[in-house]
Amino acid sequence: MLEIWGRRNSSNVMSVMWTVGELGLDYRRINVGGSFGGNDDPDFRALNPNGLVPALNDGGRVLWESNTIVRYLAGEYGIDKLCPSDPYRRALAEQWMDWTKTVFYPVFIPVFFGLIRTPVERRDAGAIERATEATANALAIPEAQLARQDWLGGDAFGMGDIPLGVMLYRYFNLAIERPVLPAVEEWYGRLCERPAYRKHAMIPFGDSLEDWLRLEAEGADIQ
Ligand SMILES: N[C@@H](CCC(=O)N[C@@H](CS)C(=O)NCC(=O)O)C(=O)O
Structure with missing residues (x-):
């Protein structure tokens, strides 16, 4: 096990x-x-x-x-x-995993941490706004890809969809301004239909640090 x-x-x-x-x-x-x-x-x-x-x-x-x-x-x-056997198709999936870590995380994490992991009185509204804009700009890249194909790595769901999919539950559930991203929104809708995504990635975080800590404690026994 x-x-x-x-x-x-x-x-x-x-x-x-x-x-x-x-x-x-x-x-x-x-x-x-x-x-x-x-x-x-x-x-x-x-x-x-x-x-x-x-x-x-x-x-x-x-x-x-x-x-x-x-x-x-x-x-x-x-x-x-989840993992294509063909090396090029596998690399296409890995490309999105690495992009999520190296491009998306650095711009989005300040939004999430600023709003949810920081006490309200210490929130830096200007920094959150700048990071929100940078996040929207970054999402133009998967938007263009998903306008051409249903999944990030190709024509089937796979590991390439996982790291960004996790982050987008957070992105779509924060009280922030978002641009219209039709292809990303449709892809997110397809993720939301997957039972494993619902169980392991759609984990509520609330609106504040207090909510975050309460929900963390409440979820302690969930496997
Ligand atoms: N690059 C690492 C980052 C690991 C990481 O930063 N984990 C965070 C949680 S997302 C952590 O352990 N934070 C300290 C904590 O949770 O106590 C990975 O992708 O696994």
């Missing part, structure tokens, strides 16, 4: 859990990080020396870095389901 270490409301943990759900694998998830702590426990540091979530233990095969874990699970248990 897979062991996944990390709180379920971490976007990086969500990518792994959604992958596990799509593949129907048996798992046990252990709460680490956020208000659960444990990041510096020796047992956890032995799995991930960075002290960050997620970490995976698959029968002694230990991995950290969420995109790497998604690639491993998709390659080991989901060839031609």
Whole structure:
């Protein structure tokens, strides 16, 4: 059975859990990080020396870095389901995973952290507005791709859709201004129909740090 270490409301943990759900694998998830702590426990540091979530233990095969874990699970248990066997098609999916981490995260995380992970009295409205605009600009890239095809990596759902899909639940559920993005919105609608996405990525976060912490505690026992 897979062991996944990390709180379920971490976007990086969500990518792994959604992958596990799509593949129907048996798992046990252990709460680490956020208000659960444990990041510096020796047992956890032995799995991930960075002290960050997620970490995976698959029968002694230990991995950290969420995109790497998604690639491993998709390659080991989901060839031609989540991970194309053709190297070029696989690279097209990986391209979107890497784009999400290197281009989308840096512009979007300040929006999410600014609104949800920061006490109201310390919110920096100007920084949030600038980051919201930068996020909208970044989304023009997947908008153009999804106007040509149904899924980011090609003509079928796959691992290339996972990291950005996780972030877009947050994007579409924040109280921010958003441009009209017809193709991205249709793609998000298709994701919302997937049971594994609903279970592992559509995790409510509320409107404030207080909501965030309350919902984190309330979800502690959900696998
Ligand atoms: N690049 C890493 C980033 C890992 C990361 O920053 N994880 C965050 C949660 S999303 C974390 O562990 N934060 C500390 C905590 O939750 O206590 C990955 O994708 O796995």
